Amino acid sequence: MDFSSAADELYGVRPADFVATRKRLAQEAKDAGDGPLAKRIGALRRPTLSAWAVNLLSRSAADDLDRLLDVGAEMREAWGSGGGLGDLEQRRARLVGSLVRTAGELASDAGNPLRDQAGREVEDTLQAATVDPGIAAEVREGRLTQPRSHTGFVPAGFPMAPEEEEKEQEEPAKPEPEKKKPEPEKKKKAKPAPEKSNVTRTSAARARRAETLRKRAEEADRKLAEREERAEAARREVEEASAAVGRLRHELERAVAERDAASRRAERAEQNRARAQEAAREAREAARDARRAADRDARHG
Numbered sequence: 001m002d003f004s005s006a007a008d009e010l011y012g013v014r015p016a017d018f019v020a021t022r023k024r025l026a027q028e029a030k031d032a033g034d035g036p037l038a039k040r041i042g043a044l045r046r047p048t049l050s051a052w053a054v055n056l057l058s059r060s061a062a063d064d065l066d067r068l069l070d071v072g073a074e075m076r077e078a079w080g081s082g083g084g085l086g087d088l089e090q091r092r093a094r095l096v097g098s099l100v101r102t103a104g105e106l107a108s109d110a111g112n113p114l115r116d117q118a119g120r121e122v123e124d125t126l127q128a129a130t131v132d133p134g135i136a137a138e139v140r141e142g143r144l145t146q147p148r149s150h151t152g153f154v155p156a157g158f159p160m161a162p163e164e165e166e167k168e169q170e171e172p173a174k175p176e177p178e179k180k181k182p183e184p185e186k187k188k189k190a191k192p193a194p195e196k197s198n199v200t201r202t203s204a205a206r207a208r209r210a211e212t213l214r215k216r217a218e219e220a221d222r223k224l225a226e227r228e229e230r231a232e233a234a235r236r237e238v239e240e241a242s243a244a245v246g247r248l249r250h251e252l253e254r255a256v257a258e259r260d261a262a263s264r265r266a267e268r269a270e271q272n273r274a275r276a277q278e279a280a281r282e283a284r285e286a287a288r289d290a291r292r293a294a295d296r297d298a299r300h301g
Contacts, residue, residue, distance in 0.1 A: 011026065014110055015048075026042045048146060050118040061103075071130060
């Protein structure tokens with residue numbers, strides 16, 4: 001067993017079975033004398049329901065998932081070259097919708113139906129995989145622990161749409177209102193002013209856009225941190241609930257075993273009672289027969 005095969009097995013099981021499977025795999029590595037591997041396996045985090053559903057797609061709908069990720073790669077290439085997207089967005093929408101439905105069916109078949117929020121997280125993750133090659137690699141690997149999202153409409157690695165950047169660079173400066181001809185000295189000093197004004201406006205526009213993007217990034221990071229915190233709290237609650245279920249299941253199994261043992265003892269006691277009752281009946285009949293024989297002997301004697 002190596003780390004990759006252990007992780008593949010672990011992220012293929014249901015979330016409810018994750019902790020027990022992780023414990024078993026870590027113990028197997030430890031029994032094999034590979035302490036570092038056991039430690040790495042033990043550090044793997046349980047996936048959320050939506051992340052697990054996306055992992056299911058990488059295992060059970062790999063061909064459809066590859067088609068979506070290929071469309072995402074074409075979209076990023078088109079965006080980078082400044083070409084049109086054509087029907088790529090429509091193809092992406094169809095594939096995402098189909099994969100979300102497939103994820104819901106796979107999850108339901110495994111006994112973990114997706115609620116609305118989890119379904120939206122699956123969709124967000126698939127959309128993000130089409131614009132961010134890093135997320136695409138994670139989705140294809142099938143070991144997600146959290147849903148993924150991408151802020152904005154620009155693919156990862158492109159700070160702004162090429163056509164917007166080109167438009168910004170080529171946009172001519174607005175003509176200055178006509179003024180009275182100044183004195184020769186003043187005209188000489190004021191001549192470079194329009195060019196300076198144009199550069200200033202372009203720099204200011206870029207600075208405003210950079211500040212807007214920075215604020216969006218900070219807001220996205222804040223929301224991500226909040227979601228991660230809530231998800232971690234939810235994971236802890238699920239782990240505690242799973243542990244409680246495990247304890248109750250153990251107690252139930254023990255109670256069932258005790259009940260079965262008591263049932264067997266009761267059955268044996270009933271059999272012994274029946275045999276004793278039959279023996280007593282036979283003894284009484286033998287006693288009656290003996291008394292009758294004795295009475296006959298007395299009369300004939």
